[in-house]
Amino acid sequence: MTTKRGLITDSFKVVKKARRLRGKRERRPSPPPQQEAETKTIREDELQRLRQFDLDWRFGPCTGISRLQRWERAKLHGLNPPEEIRELLLQTHTDPQYNLSLWSEYPI
Numbered sequence: 585m586t587t588k589r590g591l592i593t594d595s596f597k598v599v600k601k602a603r604r605l606r607g608k609r610e611r612r613p614s615p616p617p618q619q620e621a622e623t624k625t626i627r628e629d630e631l632q633r634l635r636q637f638d639l640d641w642r643f644g645p646c647t648g649i650s651r652l653q654r655w656e657r658a659k660l661h662g663l664n665p666p667e668e669i670r671e672l673l674l675q676t677h678t679d680p681q682y683n684l685s686l687w688s689e690y691p692i
Contacts, residue, residue, distance in 0.1 A: 630672055631681060637669050638686035646685040652677065654685070 638646050643658035643665050652673045658665040676682035 630676075634669065634672070634682060635686050637666070647687050649685070650683050651685055652683065 634651060637643070637651065637655075643654060643663050644661070646654050649657070652670070655665045655670050655673065659670075673682060
């Protein structure tokens, strides 16, 4: 026959946890969660718009030329590129992140 098994407390000593003080602690309010729209900077937003311009096939290929050259070529062919892109490119013409297309890092 089987032997009767005892309780687990028969083998292990019972340890009681120390009581915590019930005094109220001052809690600092947690910072409000930041929304994704708030964390975007103006620069990131501008670069995202330029990437969308690079990916828009309606304005022709973008490899081997700058974004401003592509915009001017699209305007010459009557493709109506966004005027805000041109203004942005003229304001930031010295910054290579703005001037060069998304695909400039890849060899042709």
